[in-house]
Amino acid sequence: xxxxxxxxxxxxxxxxxxxxxxxxLQVAIALAVLVNAVYVVxxxxxxxxxxxxxxxxxxxVAISAGFATDYNHAATTxxxxxxxxxxxxxxxxxxxxxxxLSGGGSATTLFQTPEVKGExxxxxxxxxxxxxxxxxxVRLVAGRNFRADEILPEDPTGSKPVPNxxxxxxLAKALFGTEDAVGKVTYDALGHPVSVIGVIxxxxxxxxxxxxxxxxxxxxxxxxxxxxxxxxxxVPGQRDAILKLAEEHLSTSDLRRVLRIVRPLDxxxxxxxQADRNIAIFLVTVTALLGCVxxxxxxxxxxxxxxxxxxxxxxxxxxxxRKADIVRYFMVENWLVTTxxxxxxxxxxxxxxxALSRAYELPRLDLYYLIGGVLVLWAIGQVAAWQxxxxxxxxxxxxxxxxx
Amino acid sequence: xxxxxxxxAARSLARNPxxxxxxxxxxxxxxxxxxxxxxxxxxxxSNPIWWKNDRLYAVTVDAWDPERPANEKRPALPPxxxxxxxxxxxxxxxxxxxxxxxxxxxxxLSAGDPASKAxxxxxxxxxxxxxxxxxxxxxxxxxxxxxxxxxTGPEPVIVLSEEMNEHFFGGADSVGKTIRWDDREYRVxxxxxxWHPAPKFYDVNNGAFDDPEEIYIPFGWTDKLELRSxxxxxxxxxxxxxxxxxxxxxxxxxxxxxVELPDAAARERMQSYLDNYVAGERRNGRFQRPNNNRxxxxxxxxxxxxxxxxxxxxxxxxxxxxxxxxxINTVGLLLAKFLxxxxxxxxxxxxxxxxxxxxxxxxxxxxxxxxxxxxLGVVLAGAGLWGLRIMYASPREGLTGLMHVNAWSLxxxxxxxxxxxxxxxxxxxxxxxxxxxxxxxxxx
Numbered sequence: 001x002x003x004x005x006x007x008x009x010x011x012x013x014x015x016x017x018x019x020x021x022x023x024x025l026q027v028a029i030a031l032a033v034l035v036n037a038v039y040v041v042x043x044x045x046x047x048x049x050x051x052x053x054x055x056x057x058x059x060x061v062a063i064s065a066g067f068a069t070d071y072n073h074a075a076t077t078x079x080x081x082x083x084x085x086x087x088x089x090x091x092x093x094x095x096x097x098x099x100x101l102s103g104g105g106s107a108t109t110l111f112q113t114p115e116v117k118g119e120x121x122x123x124x125x126x127x128x129x130x131x132x133x134x135x136x137x138v139r140l141v142a143g144r145n146f147r148a149d150e151i152l153p154e155d156p157t158g159s160k161p162v163p164n165x166x167x168x169x170x171l172a173k174a175l176f177g178t179e180d181a182v183g184k185v186t187y188d189a190l191g192h193p194v195s196v197i198g199v200i201x202x203x204x205x206x207x208x209x210x211x212x213x214x215x216x217x218x219x220x221x222x223x224x225x226x227x228x229x230x231x232x233x234x235v236p237g238q239r240d241a242i243l244k245l246a247e248e249h250l251s252t253s254d255l256r257r258v259l260r261i262v263r264p265l266d267x268x269x270x271x272x273x274q275a276d277r278n279i280a281i282f283l284v285t286v287t288a289l290l291g292c293v294x295x296x297x298x299x300x301x302x303x304x305x306x307x308x309x310x311x312x313x314x315x316x317x318x319x320x321x322r323k324a325d326i327v328r329y330f331m332v333e334n335w336l337v338t339t340x341x342x343x344x345x346x347x348x349x350x351x352x353x354x355a356l357s358r359a360y361e362l363p364r365l366d367l368y369y370l371i372g373g374v375l376v377l378w379a380i381g382q383v384a385a386w387q388x389x390x391x392x393x394x395x396x397x398x399x400x401x402x403x404x
Numbered sequence: 405x406x407x408x409x410x411x412x413a414a415r416s417l418a419r420n421p422x423x424x425x426x427x428x429x430x431x432x433x434x435x436x437x438x439x440x441x442x443x444x445x446x447x448x449x450s451n452p453i454w455w456k457n458d459r460l461y462a463v464t465v466d467a468w469d470p471e472r473p474a475n476e477k478r479p480a481l482p483p484x485x486x487x488x489x490x491x492x493x494x495x496x497x498x499x500x501x502x503x504x505x506x507x508x509x510x511x512x513l514s515a516g517d518p519a520s521k522a523x524x525x526x527x528x529x530x531x532x533x534x535x536x537x538x539x540x541x542x543x544x545x546x547x548x549x550x551x552x553x554x555x556t557g558p559e560p561v562i563v564l565s566e567e568m569n570e571h572f573f574g575g576a577d578s579v580g581k582t583i584r585w586d587d588r589e590y591r592v593x594x595x596x597x598x599w600h601p602a603p604k605f606y607d608v609n610n611g612a613f614d615d616p617e618e619i620y621i622p623f624g625w626t627d628k629l630e631l632r633s634x635x636x637x638x639x640x641x642x643x644x645x646x647x648x649x650x651x652x653x654x655x656x657x658x659x660x661x662x663v664e665l666p667d668a669a670a671r672e673r674m675q676s677y678l679d680n681y682v683a684g685e686r687r688n689g690r691f692q693r694p695n696n697n698r699x700x701x702x703x704x705x706x707x708x709x710x711x712x713x714x715x716x717x718x719x720x721x722x723x724x725x726x727x728x729x730x731x732i733n734t735v736g737l738l739l740a741k742f743l744x745x746x747x748x749x750x751x752x753x754x755x756x757x758x759x760x761x762x763x764x765x766x767x768x769x770x771x772x773x774x775x776x777x778x779x780l781g782v783v784l785a786g787a788g789l790w791g792l793r794i795m796y797a798s799p800r801e802g803l804t805g806l807m808h809v810n811a812w813s814l815x816x817x818x819x820x821x822x823x824x825x826x827x828x829x830x831x832x833x834x835x836x837x838x839x840x841x842x843x844x845x846x847x848x
Binding site: 018019022023025026029030032033037040065066067068069103116157158159190191227257258260275278282283289290292294296299300301303304307308359360 | 423426429430433434437510511512514523524525526586587610611642643644645646647650651715717718719722723725726728729730732733735736737739740741743744792835
């Protein structure tokens with residue numbers, strides 16, 4: 001039945017192929033773009049959506065900069081923290097050397113032995129105080145938090161020993177080969193011993209594009225002045241109100257410094273992912289437009305075919321073809337054209353996918369995406385051809401007997 | 405004749421407005437997507453000081469860890485910044501016409517006049533030697549930069565950006581007035597015009613499209629005031645750094661060095677100066693990595709530092725795929741339209757129109773369509789760029805600055821689009837001229 005249908009359609013197509021070839025080409029390019037664009041978008045969306053381990057939504061950042069010659073960093077930061085912690089609705093506040101997820105941070109290398117030989121292990125670190133764990137909202141799964149009396153004074157040289165640290169599970173694993181790291185000892189770049197006193201489940205550090213984003217350590221140390229970065233974690237729903245209060249207070253409480261920035265932490269996260277988000281939006285927009293243009297092309301070809309074959313359709317109707325037969329004729333014809341395009345497009349899509357995976361170090365294109373793309377284009381083709389086919393079926397058999 | 409063709413074309417387009425608007429829309433979308441994508445790509449990959457591309461060189465040497473390269477992803481490259489002592493030794497050469505060593509510092513700027521109501525501001529500072537302004541052709545509104553004597557003094561002089569002069573002096577000529585930076589008094593000797601090179605080629609660390617620094621301070625203050633970098637400071641060597649002097653002696657890299665070399669001979673002399681210097685240091689036990697002493701032109705520098713967004717080539721490929729589809733579409737639609745009215749053409753041919761006339765007449769129709777598409781395309785592109793500006797809305801003026809459509813590039817794009825659409829019309833116009841009139845007249 002089908003082959004009986006297809007043969008005349010094919011021979012009609014082959015006799016007048018330019019239009020069909022053009023549409024098939026469009027379908028091929030559209031498929032290649034669609035499949036790969038969706039694949040890239042999926043990668044970016046996954047990247048943006050990774051869990052941070054940090055209570056990003058409820059934290060805000062305040063940065064103050066002391067500048068007067070009589071500015072006393074230790075006294076001012078102590079007063080600021082005491083004020084912030086007394087505010088109702090504040091869960092915790094800490095001084096921090098850097099802002100997580102902001103694209104700016106500090107890193108060092110830890111070693112297996114005090115001789116600091118060999119590869120070493122990368123650590124992205126944050127200087128925090130005894131409220132650091134709570135202010136970040138990270139979950140301590142083993143060991144303990146820092147005590148207030150363990151917080152070291154600020155160290156502009158950055159080379160004094162730090163005897164205790166808290167690490168993330170992935171960093172623990174990288175350091176010791178096991179997540180059970182409490183009590184284990186590693187060595188800083190100058191050979192000072194550092195013991196792990198606590199392990200946190202998960203925390204993303206400074207650089208969202210790094211493959212060691214979650215190799216993070218917390219150091220019990222007051223961050224170096226005269227800049228002070230505070231991370232303040234509010235109880236859910238109160239962040240914005242507290243941010244406003246803090247801004248008012250900190251900008252007037254001490255005129256020997258300026259309050260530079262008060263911003264929610266999600267501002268920094270969003271800024272870090274801006275390029276990824278924009279490329280995703282761009283790809284989705286252009287791909288959708290490409291789908292529309294392709295549908296237009298298919299629609300136009302079908303309309304044209306119907307228009308030039310009015311007499312032929314009339315004749316077929318006159319010799320007994322039902323309306324459904326006419327509709328099927330045009331739908332099948334269209335399906336053949338789309339399929340030719342899809343076959344070419346599949347090869348093109350795989351080629352583009354291969355090039356992309358080479359250029360962006362992505363995993364190879366998943367075949368499910370290709371199958372999905374083929375189905376989508378078949379659907380687009382059939383939808384676009386539906387209206388012209390219905391119109392063809394309306395051609396009256398009497399047309400065959402009339403001259404134009 | 406042309407007027408007649410145009411009239412015929414307009415009438416033909418008006419005959420089926422549905423198909424006509426589809427064609428116009430397809431062309432317009434193709435143009436709009438291309439203009440938007442190429443504008444972004446162009447902005448991201450442009451060289452803001454292209455006219456000095458063969459005179460300006462970033463200087464880098466590789467005193468990094470013998471065990472591993474500075475940049476694991478690009479192991480062939482030396483670190484982008486230099487140590488204090490290498491920067492000093494390199495800029496001591498008298499070969500370059502101009503040379504700078506510099507870094508990005510920070511501090512709080514406050515009014516020098518106690519009566520001033522201007523709020524103190526934390527600012528980024530370019531701590532640099534005197535040649536910076538002439539070398540990078542920085543435009544001045546008032547006054548000018550300092551002489552190299554001010555670097556060694558060092559003299560308490562400062563150059564303000566347009567924005568800071570606006571903030572502290574209401575935009576007036578502030579040359580000779582005082583201002584305080586980190587609570588020390590400086591004399592204003594120059595105020596810049598609006599200057600936003602994008603990308604910020606002379607220091608692409610921490611955001612190549614960031615705004616330039618707000619103030620400029622003589623480099624000589626670095627060791628006097630123990631100024632720290634607000635940019636990158638990278639260290640590989642375990643060193644016991646107890647004081648600022650220790651830090652300056654360390655293997656930490658944090659300074660940018662640029663030289664201006666007028667010709668190839670100077671370039672060669674500079675290269676051998678570098679090679680000699682590094683060879684000498686090698687004998688002292690430093691520079692244990694392979695020789696990698698580079699003088700890098702601005703465009704290569706931007707490429708080495710991945711300033712052109714990673715995604716940019718992908719966008720350009722996508723734009724071209726899109727444009728191709730739109731063109732194929734246009735060919736198909738024109739073919740459909742022309743052959744659809746073949747009977748009419750048959751009558752014209754029978755009445756004596758030549759093939760060439762039929763061809764020209766249809767090409768005119770294609771041209772009219774292309775012009776309509778281009779006009780709509782420009783409007784759509786405007787909307788698209790406006791949308792992009794919202795997406796990138798941020799304090800980074802650099803990137804949004806790029807999005808302003810350059811009138812000239814718009815003209816070129818539109819001309820190209822019309823040309824391409826005309827080319828797309830060639831085949832259908834030729835095809836319809838080839839039809840034998842008799843076939844279409846038979847049933848009349």
